[in-house]
Amino acid sequence: MHLKIRLRPRVPAGTIVSLTFDDTNADQLPAEQTMKSLGLTGTFFTVSGWIDQPGYLTQANLQQIAADGNEIGGHTVTHPDLVNLPADEATRQICNGRVALTNMGFKVTSFAYPFASQDPNTQAIVQNCGFNSARGLGDLQSNDPASAGFPAAETIPPANPYDTAAPSEADSTWTLADLQNSVTNAEAAGGGWMQLTFHHIAVGTDPTLTISPDLFGQHPCLRRRQPRPHWKLLPALDLGGCSPAGTPGHTYLLKAWYTSTAPTQFELYYRTGTGYWQYWTASPLLNAATDWTQATWTTPALPAGASGISWGMNIQTNGTITTDDYEMYDTATTPGP
Structure with a gap:
């Protein structure tokens, strides 16, 4: 079999916004349904060892999420701080998490570092485990005044696909204006890639990593998101x-x-x-x-x-x-x- 084709893909100009969801929390499912009703998709970074456990998404939930067009990404087996692990254990956490999700039938090419903890050695492990990219957190502008000097968006393509930049995760301190600014600041700076991260979307749960379903429903990205290029x-x-x-x-x-x-x-x-x-x-x-x-x-x-x-x-x-x-x-x- 011989095949010779030259591909010239083009990334759309402007600002690309990706909605990402970490930790396999069950209360992300209604948010996914909201996105589905608008014809939108996101990336769900999944802790493989938490699937089917109380308070977390089930394998059936994830199958439906994937069937709706969303991406299932890797997020280790048990969500450890990877930098503080021996290299062989970090490798098991990263690779075995991907294998478990792949064995469930998911195409798993993207990774997110738990706690945004990573270094060059961890990046190399992620690459060797077969991932194409890995997302960090807290290295773009957000509602934290200390981030004012950070870039407004990641470049397209990223300078380092195994350390792609993102603002801090959305939490209870975020307002509608903060969500809007995450997009408009990137646009004003000339565009780029904005990965926005959510954990709990609920009322009455973890107060630090939660935004309300009402606030999520007002997010400007729900009408402006564009998919990852592939x-x-x-x-x-x-x-x-x-x-x-x-x-x-x-x-x-x-x-x-x-x-x-x-x-x-x-x-x-x-x-x-x-x-x-x-x-x-x-x-x-x-x-x-x-x-x-x-x-x-x-x-x-x-x-x-x-x-x-x-x-x-x-x-x-x-x-x-x-x-x-x-x-x-x-x-x-x-x-x-």
Whole structure:
């Protein structure tokens, strides 16, 4: 299979606002329904170990949230302060959280640091676990006077995708004017990316990390949000005309040549017995390459019930990618030349 296409995605000019929700709190579900009624979506950064626990979203809730078009992101297994953990435990928290969500059928490419605690070593772990980006907190202007000298918005694309800037999380001190200013200040500064973070959206719960449903409903972003940019190139999701067959339990060696101006990765889907295509997984990110570079990666075991595979390469920032010479080998056999 040979494929050569040049992608020239363009990020819309102006201010992009992303609504993000941390910690898997059950009281985020009504807010998601409000957004759905307006045709809007957000990113739900999910603590995998808290799913189905009292006061938290259930797996069924998350399946519905994802079906409504929202993104499910990683937020570790138990929400620790990652910088204060040994590297092997931080790796388990970050990677195992992503694996758990992926095994539930979610496409998990974005991460948020618990407590915004991170350093270069933590960023490297997030990248090695297969995430494309990671959000911090408290490094853009907010209603805190101490943030007055901070930038008004993150750049597009971010200078460091594993430390994307965001204002402090919205809490009980925020007013409607604060929410409005988060958008208008970014616009006045020339635009960029504004990630707004919510924890509880309720009355009578955690007083520090809560805003009321009424205040959330007045947020200007509910009529102005634009989605995260994401482009991918895949063979047709068909019944076998283009997509290669696969054997459950087998792993596959993937190879492709590419040049790109932005990081890329392998992205994979599999076909179920009913013909439905399900997101499977993605490789760790590969660096941009000005010269032709061969990418290779071995997949995990193909899930039970799968009958076909579709895979390709993606970029999630503005840039270009050229690909060629796609190869796939069942590792149970000897790869060809």
